[in-house]
Amino acid sequence: MSPLKDHRIPRDQGEPLVYPLDEPPQFGEVQEVTEGILWLRMPLIFDLNHINLYLLRDGDGWAILDTGLNTSMVRGMWEKVLDETLAGAPISRVIVTHYHPDHLGLAGWLCERTGAPLVMTGMEMMLARFLMATGRDAVPDHVLSFYREAGFDDDQLDFVRNMGYGNYSRMVSALPENYLRFRAGDKLTIGTREFDIRVGSGHSPEHACLYSYVDGILIAGDQMLPRITSNISVYPAEDRANPLKDWLDSLVAMKQLPVDTLVLPAHNEPFLGLHKRSDEMIDGHIRRLKSVHEMTKKGCAATDAFPALFKRKLKGFDLIMGLGESVAHLHYLEDIGLVERERAGDVSIFHASGKFDEMDVRLRIWSE
Numbered sequence: 001m002s003p004l005k006d007h008r009i010p011r012d013q014g015e016p017l018v019y020p021l022d023e024p025p026q027f028g029e030v031q032e033v034t035e036g037i038l039w040l041r042m043p044l045i046f047d048l049n050h051i052n053l054y055l056l057r058d059g060d061g062w063a064i065l066d067t068g069l070n071t072s073m074v075r076g077m078w079e080k081v082l083d084e085t086l087a088g089a090p091i092s093r094v095i096v097t098h099y100h101p102d103h104l105g106l107a108g109w110l111c112e113r114t115g116a117p118l119v120m121t122g123m124e125m126m127l128a129r130f131l132m133a134t135g136r137d138a139v140p141d142h143v144l145s146f147y148r149e150a151g152f153d154d155d156q157l158d159f160v161r162n163m164g165y166g167n168y169s170r171m172v173s174a175l176p177e178n179y180l181r182f183r184a185g186d187k188l189t190i191g192t193r194e195f196d197i198r199v200g201s202g203h204s205p206e207h208a209c210l211y212s213y214v215d216g217i218l219i220a221g222d223q224m225l226p227r228i229t230s231n232i233s234v235y236p237a238e239d240r241a242n243p244l245k246d247w248l249d250s251l252v253a254m255k256q257l258p259v260d261t262l263v264l265p266a267h268n269e270p271f272l273g274l275h276k277r278s279d280e281m282i283d284g285h286i287r288r289l290k291s292v293h294e295m296t297k298k299g300c301a302a303t304d305a306f307p308a309l310f311k312r313k314l315k316g317f318d319l320i321m322g323l324g325e326s327v328a329h330l331h332y333l334e335d336i337g338l339v340e341r342e343r344a345g346d347v348s349i350f351h352a353s354g355k356f357d358e359m360d361v362r363l364r365i366w367s368e
């Protein structure tokens with residue numbers, strides 16, 4: 001497939017999403033998006049079977065954006081990309097959007113192999129370092145208390161125990177001792193392009209996106225995905241957090257970018273329709289908040305709210321991810337005064353304490 005010559009077709013913000021590069025590259029192979037930007041796809045070992053990485057022309061070499069999971073298969077594919085696809089050209093830097101293992105997994109290995117520095121935001125780096133250091137065999141009590149409080153039964157708690165603790169370091173190669181920090185508002189010149197660093201939160205604390213005003217291109221990581229939704233979870237390490245508020249704020253902020261921005265996401269395919277997709281995701285969360293609020297009318301634990309959020313019965317790791325999302329929606333409702341928490345033994349039961357007025361919730365999202 002030939003690269004895009006010009007994606008800047010005038011668009012209306014309500015138009016359906018368009019995928020101008022419909023065929024994704026094979027695993028370990030690249031496809032040119034536009035001059036100086038290559039789309040590289042690597043396999044994942046989850047239900048979601050791929051991640052998109054990007055290579056950005058940087059002088060006589062390339063900058064790498066996101067890295068893939070630390071598995072021998074992905075390392076093998078990277079060897080081929082570095083030696084054959086890029087013909088041994090120098091790697092100028094390894095830029096990572098956020099700390100999740102599919103993005104940061106091979107950053108340390110790539111920096112070691114190529115001599116390139118790692119570039120990240122501070123919070124993502126510190127969180128990665130913290131998680132790398134918290135490997136131990138037994139699951140700590142506060143983790144079990146978190147899941148018990150959310151309504152897990154004995155079998156589900158056994159699953160948490162058997163999952164172990166500190167799995168992060170198994171999926172992420174050793175991080176370099178030092179790194180280059182960027183933050184919201186910084187400018188990053190990569191080759192002939194200047195990118196603004198835009199930061200979102202909610203999926204991870206300080207998630208970086210790279211935006212080129214001249215090209216109208218946003219490299220979005222997990223902040224903006226066209227076909228699936230990013231996981232927005234409360235975790236035991238910060239058990240009273242309200243990440244959904246941060247996420248909704250970030251989605252609203254996305255609409256400051258022009259309607260015709262080409263989004264290069266970390267999953268699915270590059271697309272046009274940033275405003276439409278932001279609206280869809282905000283509407284989706286409002287719908288879910290409303291359904292969860294409905295469940296709280298008869299009092300519910302976080303696990304009782306699953307039917308309001310998921311069509312299928314959750315098992316295994318999906319149960320952990322789903323629980324995090326359920327707690328996130330309940331915490332949002334609690335924060336805006338629509339539910340109250342009551343302790344029943346070890347479990348938190350949420351009760352509706354106000355009427356869900358959709359317009360009021362919408363105004364709150366847009367005005368903050």
Ligand SMILES: [Zn+2]
Nearest residue numbers: 098100203222
């Ligand atoms: Zn992620």
